[in-house]
Amino acid sequence: MFQTAFTLTLTQFARTLSLPERLQRSPLRNLTLEALRQRNTALDALFYDVKVITPDEAFYLSGSLAAEGSIMIVPPSGGAAITLCETLEEFALRGGGNAPALAIAGIGGSALGAAAFARNVADAIGAPVAVVVSGYGLADIVTEAFGGHFFFGHLRGLRPVFEMLDDFAGRPKFGATDKNDGETASRTSLDTRTVRALLADPRFSFRLLAGHSKGNLVISAALHDLYKQDQVRAETLAKRLKIVTIGTRIAMPPIFTDVVDIIGEWDWFGEMNSRPFISTDQHIPHAWHHTNTDLAGHLPVTRVLKEILADATISQESEAAPTLHVVAEPEASKAETTVPRSSERTTRRPATIDKVKEAFSEKTLPDIPPRKTDRSGEMQPPKPH
Incomplete structure (x- = not known):
């Protein structure tokens, strides 16, 4: 528990140091939201395994905790930083095509919680994982007032309706920009548009989607929008994607048949929103x-x-596509977890994915050059040493 508290304290301290710089743009908006963003970061520290984030990484992320729509590349523990x-183009240039999995966290929507969840996924597959930051803005305040964060599974339409508040208040634009989204941009949140854009882009070949x-x-929401806009691309993804939902059961488009819904035995909150x-x-x-192992x-x-x-059974569409590498679990660790084998589970969807055609191989990220771009209202954090 000490490491969790240390990571949270360091992140909050670094975040406070960056406040004067972030107030140079949209000062009223940032002052209004800062206390709530700090609260949400604390929530994520409780619900996610933030001790897997190094101190350098926590400091690096502190200035962009609420940068909704931004994308992170999170390698396994002990790997690259x-x-x-900020954008899909930067994601592609910095090695995003090497990420075989895309993860989306929930709860507070901070970059710290998203990175921690993505690292848990990366440690499982032995490869870098892409993750989109949900952020916390004015739309979230209004949604929360209506109970949308507590009953998010049933009041999902509230948040996108109020997204225009953030745009009017000068919210920095990260991830997928509005120019290619047409009418859908006004009806979906920025994180959803970014996830949809990542899945629609042929440069990226995700084989696993993991959400909490x-x-x-x-x-x-991203998959339903993609299916409406580009059915061919959606069908291509459905042939190779495995989707794992953790903590809530949410309906996916019918063509995505390889879906595993996981929930805790005592998770009344997840059941209420499923x-x-x-x-x-x-x-x-x-x-x-929660997923905090502390x-x-x-x-x-x-x-x-x-x-x-x-x-x-995860198929490979081509030899160039990134693959998933399942890291072997030590025998001592296996005995600590009582997870039923697939042969003991009831299956609610027919399997449509082919057998593994070749062995999984581990992917690593290339060296990343230092960032020099301005974060447009969000602090540009220093590169970790």
């Missing part, structure tokens, strides 16, 4: 909604994903 990207809590709602007509594929014993009742994301992917 986290890379923060509200992040599953973002994935669902679709009752969707059955749970795995109940994790003695687990609640706290009792956590859902062990890395171990559960290793178990699922060890039994998965």
Whole structure:
């Protein structure tokens, strides 16, 4: 628990140091939101395994905790440093094509929580993971006032409606810009548009989508929008994508059949926000909604994903496409987790993914040059040493 507290304290301290610079643009908006952003970062520190984020990385992310729509490349523990990207083009230039998985976190929507969840996924597959920051803006304040963050599964339409408030107040634009989104831009949030743009871009070949809590709602909305706009691309993705939802059960487009819904045995919050007509594929014993391994009742994301992917049948569309590498679990660790094998689980969707055609191989990120761009209202954090 000490490491979790240390990471949170360091992040909050560095964030405070960056406040004068961030106030140079949209001062009223940033002053209004800063206390709530700090609160959400503390929530993420409780709900996510933030101790897997190094001190240098925590300092690096502190100035962009609420940069909604920004994309991070998160390698496994002990690998290269986290890379923060403002746009899809920067993501592609900095090695985004090497990421075989895309992760979306929920709860507070901070970059710290998103990075921690993505690192748990990266440690499971042994490869870098892309993750989109949900952020916290004026639209979230209004949504929260209506109970949208508590009943996010049933009031999902509120947040996109109020996105115009953030645009009017001068919100910095990260991720997918509005110019290519047409009418859909006014009806979806920035994080959803960014996820949809990543999935629609043929430069990226994700084989795994992993979401936690509200992040599953973002994935669902992005896939539904993509299916409406580009059915051919959606069908191509459906042939190779494995989707793992953690903490909530949200409906995906029917063509995406390889979906595993996981929820903790004690997770009443996740059950309350889940679709009752969707059955749970795995109940994790003695687990609640949080994934922080420092706290009792956590859902062990890395171990559960290793178990699922060890039994998965993930096809490769081409030899150039990034692959998933399931990291072997030590025997001592296997005995600590009682996750049912796939042969013991009931399947609610028919499998449509081919057998593995070749062995998984680990991917690493290329060296990343120092950032020199201005973050347009968000602090440009120093590159970790």
